[in-house]
Amino acid sequence: MxxxxxxxxxxxxxxxxxxxxxxxxxxxxxxxxxxxxxxxLKIQLPNVGKATKDFLRTREVREFFSGALAGAMTKAVLGPLETIRTRMVVGVGPRNIAGSFIEVIEQQGWQGLWAGNAVNMLRIIPTQAIELGTFECVKRAVTVAHEKNKEKGGPKLQIGDMSLNFSFSWISPTAVGGAAAGFVSTLACHPLEVLKDRLTISPEIYPSISIALRKTYKDGGIGALYSGLCPTLIGMLPYSTCYYFMYETVKNSYCQAKKKKNLNRAEMLLVGALSGLTASTISFPLEVARKRLMVGALQGKCPANMAAALSEVIREEGLKGLYRGWGASCLKVMPSSGITWMFYEAWKDILVIQKGLL
Incomplete structure (x- = not known):
């Protein structure tokens, strides 16, 4: 039951x-x-403070700030040399360095040697930050891509029974990073370069940054702020590529020869100066054409394009005119390059290496 x-x-x-x-x-x-x-209904707001702190602690941001600080310190020291170099390149005043110094001091006083330096500081801080940050980032990305290609092999193209293997190991990460650095920084900061040159050449017409910006925009709109962009980009690519390639190559070769891991500050200064000298010499004719285009309107004769600017220089002064102001340029570029690398490596030691991000 x-x-x-x-x-x-x-x-x-x-x-x-x-x-x-x-x-x-x-x-x-x-x-x-x-x-x-x-x-x-529960809404969880993002922790903005924590996200900001994590972002500021990244390696890329610290390299960005290292470049900004290095550029600012360099331009504060070398402002007078930049003024003399610009005047000689565009053909304003005496054709020798000493005469240019004397003329500027007589006409504008000692402060005239720093004419346009305020906008130069505003220009160089973002320019150097973007340039050095882009160089480090692109060089690192290309290096990683090379390592992956070594493990997995490069891209292949199959045509019937025939297979073609493509290898990109011949591409230098340093050269690609240098070209990218010059290209990106120029696009981002070219208007500030235009304003700086106008303040330097014609301080009586453009006494301040705001007036220079207003008059430049009124005369030609946005296009006036990007005058000379084409020759700048064309000239920047060989300069920037050679500049970074030379520095990295000479630094690594020297360290291997001396069996040391890093350069000391004096060695960084010398290697950076040599890199700047080499790169400037190669690309200097394009620098002359660029300056002519950027300030030609101020003198009432603006060449139509880069080729016209180069032709005008050769017609008026011969081939040697393509290197007019080269000495003043080297006087500025060599210490500027050396000091920039010295300051950059020093700040990177503090902000990146000591924080364990390298």
């Missing part, structure tokens, strides 16, 4: 709406009464 187990009696209630009815346990009905809201 089988005994049925006593079942527990449950209380039920009827719940319904226009679509029908539903029998549910009494406990659910009571819970619904005690908690009238069918759901709870």
């Amino acid at each position: 089988v005994q049925n187990k006593p079942t527990q009696k449950k209380n039920f209630c009827i719940m319904g709406d226009v679509y029908g009815v539903l029998m549910v346990p009494k406990e659910l009905e009571l819970e619904k009464v005690n908690n009238p809201l069918p759901f709870q």
Whole structure:
């Protein structure tokens, strides 16, 4: 004989709406009464402070700030040399360095040697930050791509029974990083370069940054702020590529020869100066054409394009005119390059290496 187990009696209630009815346990009905809201809406705001701190701690941001600080310190020291170099390249004043110094001091006083240096500082801080940050980032990315290609092999092209393997190991990460650095920084900061040159050449017409910006925009709109961009980019690519390639190559070769891991500050200064000298010499004719285009309107004779600017220089002064102001340029570029690398490596030691990000 089988005994049925006593079942527990449950209380039920009827719940319904226009679509029908539903029998549910009494406990659910009571819970619904005690908690009238069918759901709870919870919105969790992002932790902006933590996200900002994590972002500022990244290696790329610290390299960016290292470049900005190095550029600012360099331009603060070398402002007078930049003024003399610009005047000689565009053909304003005496054709020798000493005469240019004397003329500027006689006409504008000692402060004239720093004419346009305020906008130069505003220009160089983002320019150097973007340039050095882009160089490090692109060089690192290309290096990683090379390592992956060594493990997996390069891209392949299959044509019937024939298979072609492509290898990009011959591409230098340093050269690609240098070209990218010059290209990106020029696009981002070219208008500041235009304003700086106008403040340097014609301080009586453009006495301040705001007036220079307003008059330049009024004369030619946005296009005037990018005057000379084409020769700048064309000249920047060989300069920037050679500049970074020379520095990295000479630095690594010297360290291997001396069996040391890093250069000291004096060695960085010398290697950086040599890199700047080499790169400037190769690309200097394009620098002359660029300056002519950027300030030609101020003298009432603006060449139509880079080729026209180069032709004009050769016609008026011969081939040697393509290197007019080269001495003043080297006087500025060599210490500027050396000091920039010295300051950059020093700040990178503090902000990147000591923080364990390298």
